[in-house]
Amino acid sequence: SSNIRLAVIPGDGIGTEVVAEGLKVLNAAGVKSETTEYDLGARRYHASGETLPDEVLDELRGYDAILLGAVGDPSVPPGVLERELLLRLRFELDHYVNLRPVKLFPGVATPLGQAGPEDIDMIVVREGTEGPYAGAGGVMRRGTPHEIATQESLNTAYGVERVVRYAFEKALARPRRKLTLVHKTNVLTYAGDLWARTVDRLSLEFPEVETDYCHVDAASMFFVSQPQRFDVIVTDNLFGDILTDIGAAVAGGIGLAASGNVNPARTAPSMFEPVHGSAPDIAGQGKADPTATILSVAMLLDHLGHAGTAARVEQAVADDLVERQSAWTARSTREIGDDIAARVAG
Amino acid sequence: SSNIRLAVIPGDGIGTEVVAEGLKVLNAAGVKSETTEYDLGARRYHASGETLPDEVLDELRGYDAILLGAVGDPSVPPGVLERELLLRLRFELDHYVNLRPVKLFPGVATPLGQAGPEDIDMIVVREGTEGPYAGAGGVMRRGTPHEIATQESLNTAYGVERVVRYAFEKALARPRRKLTLVHKTNVLTYAGDLWARTVDRLSLEFPEVETDYCHVDAASMFFVSQPQRFDVIVTDNLFGDILTDIGAAVAGGIGLAASGNVNPARTAPSMFEPVHGSAPDIAGQGKADPTATILSVAMLLDHLGHAGTAARVEQAVADDLVERQSAWTARSTREIGDDIAARVAG
Ligand SMILES: CC(C)[C@H](C(=O)O)[C@@H](O)C(=O)O
Numbered sequence: 001s002s003n004i005r006l007a008v009i010p011g012d013g014i015g016t017e018v019v020a021e022g023l024k025v026l027n028a029a030g031v032k033s034e035t036t037e038y039d040l041g042a043r044r045y046h047a048s049g050e051t052l053p054d055e056v057l058d059e060l061r062g063y064d065a066i067l068l069g070a071v072g073d074p075s076v077p078p079g080v081l082e083r084e085l086l087l088r089l090r091f092e093l094d095h096y097v098n099l100r101p102v103k104l105f106p107g108v109a110t111p112l113g114q115a116g117p118e119d120i121d122m123i124v125v126r127e128g129t130e131g132p133y134a135g136a137g138g139v140m141r142r143g144t145p146h147e148i149a150t151q152e153s154l155n156t157a158y159g160v161e162r163v164v165r166y167a168f169e170k171a172l173a174r175p176r177r178k179l180t181l182v183h184k185t186n187v188l189t190y191a192g193d194l195w196a197r198t199v200d201r202l203s204l205e206f207p208e209v210e211t212d213y214c215h216v217d218a219a220s221m222f223f224v225s226q227p228q229r230f231d232v233i234v235t236d237n238l239f240g241d242i243l244t245d246i247g248a249a250v251a252g253g254i255g256l257a258a259s260g261n262v263n264p265a266r267t268a269p270s271m272f273e274p275v276h277g278s279a280p281d282i283a284g285q286g287k288a289d290p291t292a293t294i295l296s297v298a299m300l301l302d303h304l305g306h307a308g309t310a311a312r313v314e315q316a317v318a319d320d321l322v323e324r325q326s327a328w329t330a331r332s333t334r335e336i337g338d339d340i341a342a343r344v345a346g
Numbered sequence: 347s348s349n350i351r352l353a354v355i356p357g358d359g360i361g362t363e364v365v366a367e368g369l370k371v372l373n374a375a376g377v378k379s380e381t382t383e384y385d386l387g388a389r390r391y392h393a394s395g396e397t398l399p400d401e402v403l404d405e406l407r408g409y410d411a412i413l414l415g416a417v418g419d420p421s422v423p424p425g426v427l428e429r430e431l432l433l434r435l436r437f438e439l440d441h442y443v444n445l446r447p448v449k450l451f452p453g454v455a456t457p458l459g460q461a462g463p464e465d466i467d468m469i470v471v472r473e474g475t476e477g478p479y480a481g482a483g484g485v486m487r488r489g490t491p492h493e494i495a496t497q498e499s500l501n502t503a504y505g506v507e508r509v510v511r512y513a514f515e516k517a518l519a520r521p522r523r524k525l526t527l528v529h530k531t532n533v534l535t536y537a538g539d540l541w542a543r544t545v546d547r548l549s550l551e552f553p554e555v556e557t558d559y560c561h562v563d564a565a566s567m568f569f570v571s572q573p574q575r576f577d578v579i580v581t582d583n584l585f586g587d588i589l590t591d592i593g594a595a596v597a598g599g600i601g602l603a604a605s606g607n608v609n610p611a612r613t614a615p616s617m618f619e620p621v622h623g624s625a626p627d628i629a630g631q632g633k634a635d636p637t638a639t640i641l642s643v644a645m646l647l648d649h650l651g652h653a654g655t656a657a658r659v660e661q662a663v664a665d666d667l668v669e670r671q672s673a674w675t676a677r678s679t680r681e682i683g684d685d686i687a688a689r690v691a692g
């Protein structure tokens with residue numbers, strides 16, 4: 001098969017370090033790829049004021065997929081890189097599914113004393129292009145005692161239906177076939193009603209899938225107290241952001257949490273990235289765990305039709321994680337990448 | 347001192363059962379009170395269509411405080427009792443502080459394998475009257491492929507400042523003197539900016555209080571992985587809802603989580619209630635844990651100036667919780683209430 005044409009955005013902080021290991025494993029897996037690096041993030045913003053120039057965005061549209069490390073730095077005002085780069089990529093490339101597995105691998109320590117791998121194995125299908133992330137809102141009389149600031153969640157039948165449909169399909173393909181909608185229908189009545197009606201309506205098309213509903217507050221609690229409740233979860237952009245960080249915490253930490261910003265209609269490339277940020281405090285020290293990026297590479301491979309290779313990468317990670325628990329010393333970012341690459345190369 | 351004039355809303359499901367034990371402990375504590383019961387909730391809604399008649403609301407304004415059990419039932423459409431009763435009470439009585447301690451008592455089992463009481467001891471100061479709970483929003487072309495549903499978060503300098511000020515005062519009175527703002531300033535930029543600027547500005551008035559900021563996704567993770575990070579948290583209505591349920595999960599479960607809907611300006615009575623709901627599945631079986639309600643009664647006493655008695659009730663609960671871990675059989679709702687009341691009576 002032909003080369004994967006891959007755009008790589010290493011970004012800031014540990015982003016560069018973990019992406020190098022992700023690419024190392026991709027190469028070791030024997031899938032041919034051609035990568036082009038894009039310098040985007042805090043460094044470029046400080047150097048030129050640019051976040052995501054239109055020409056760069058247009059070029060990115062031409063790739064098969066994008067691999068992103070992490071962007072952000074405390075020196076940049078909050079929201080600038082998020083809204084103008086990260087979220088703009090997700091919105092412009094129509095990444096309406098933000099796919100986030102929450103899975104406890106054998107051998108991985110969880111803060112939950114009683115939970116094992118059989119208890120934590122779910123996929124969160126987070127909406128990626130609308131809801132409270134739309135950027136709608138405003139401010140009036142800023143800085144005065146009469147200031148008001150608003151923030152609006154925009155939800156469309158079009159946007160909700162397509163992500164709910166995707167979630168039903170995911171649920172159908174898994175052994176438990178259970179889909180839970182998470183929202184806050186008792187308070188956010190307009191948006192909640194749209195989400196709940198959409199799940200009800202589509203459930204008629206997927207009679208094999210059992211559906212359930214859980215308020216976001218209760219779901220957040222159950223992630224800790226009864227993670228077994230969940231198989232596939234579908235939820236809005238903001239609730240999904242929160243839930244998947246709780247998920248990362250219970251499944252062994254943010255160093256293991258992978259994600260895909262997926263455009264299932266394939267009208268633009270999908271983008272894969274670890275859930276963690278740029279962690280400027282540990283950047284450049286070889287301390288970052290590249291595992292989340294490597295698992296994101298596995299998701300990328302799966303998305304591009306290399307399911308077998310993806311499974312091999314995931315298995316290599318799983319084996320590495322089992323060995324990790326009995327290791328005497330912590331390995332560096334590069335050593336972890338080397339070890340997983342060696343396993344993948346086989 | 348004069349009698350406490352208390353309005354009691356037992357509500358639905360286990361609400362009635364746990365409130366009875368709360369009142370039992372209140373009596374045992376020797377504080378004179380005069381209670382009047384109000385029949386509000388699903389039962390009344392089904393009987394008469396009424397949720398909160400204006401005359402009832404007016405009467406409630408005349409009490410020193412309100413004790414609420416839980417309202418709600420699956421037979422009522424989502425949002426009706428929440429918006430027309432629960433949230434209407436919080437809004438009309440200007441409960442701008444929703445005070446929720448997250449504290450692991452000695453002897454209580456937590457799902458976190460490594461955490462002890464020294465690790466989990468915080469107070470969440472949740473805004474109670476605005477934000478995403480305002481009820482603003484709408485729907486257009488409902489039920490069609492062109493439907494859009496919006497939900498608006500309304501934040502005012504007036505509303506944010508008063509709750510942040512309260513949180514600074516709480517933090518100042520605690521040994522660690524640390525206040526963490528939780529928001530999502532990098533995405534919800536308008537509202538986040540108002541919250542962040544307000545904390546910055548008030549911090550000048552409270553130089554002894556250390557301030558910190560945490561995105562809601564990271565904070566949700568840290569509730570599980572590093573709860574020690576937090577002392578006092580201030581946050582908006584929706585984030586507070588989610589965080590306090592995670593807090594309940596890590597601090598031993600929803601059966602222990604107390605809360606106060608507080609009007610610190612005392613222009614109307616404050617309302618105290620367990621965080622849990624009406625739990626129709628176990629209602630009427632004597633299985634509900636009344637501890638959260640009893641701890642809410644302690645908060646009520648503290649609010650009304652009976653700090654010593656409040657401390658006695660909390661100590662009685664703490665002692666009961668230590669004994670509970672070595673108990674052979676589970677006690678009924680009433681037995682737990684009896685035992686704690688006996689300790690309080692001393
Ligand atoms: C950086 C931020 C905009 C982003 C989000 O909120 O989606 C991050 O938290 C994530 O989960 O990918």
Ligand SMILES: CC(C)[C@H](C(=O)O)[C@@H](O)C(=O)O
Pocket residue numbers: 186187217428432433587621
């Ligand atoms: C019942 C619901 C409206 C309420 C809320 O969201 O505030 C509840 O979850 C709570 O935390 O008291």
